[in-house]
Amino acid sequence: MILQLDPPLPLITPKGPSLAHFVLDYGPEHHLLWICFLNDGGECWTFPNSQIKMETNLTMGRKKSDPAGTSTSTVS
Numbered sequence: 535m536i537l538q539l540d541p542p543l544p545l546i547t548p549k550g551p552s553l554a555h556f557v558l559d560y561g562p563e564h565h566l567l568w569i570c571f572l573n574d575g576g577e578c579w580t581f582p583n584s585q586i587k588m589e590t591n592l593t594m595g596r597k598k599s600d601p602a603g604t605s606t607s608t609v610s
Contacts, residue, residue: 535559544589547581550574551589 542553545568552570559566565582590598
């Protein structure tokens with residue numbers, strides 16, 4: 535199944551920041567695949583769940599994390 539995201543979601547990928555426009559779901563024994571267009575250059579890449587993270591959004595309570603995955607900022 536393919537799902538178009540409206541609005542596209544800002545993600546951090548191994549290739550840099552991007553916007554995810556589609557998600558592919560091949561079923562319960564597969565990772566979701568995120569179809570993304572890179573912010574820098576516009577290339578289209580597909581990444582599994584294990585390789586992506588949402589961008590920081592303090593308004594939504596999504597804090598920046600260090601490479602170890604612990605929070606580095608707080609929202610009061």
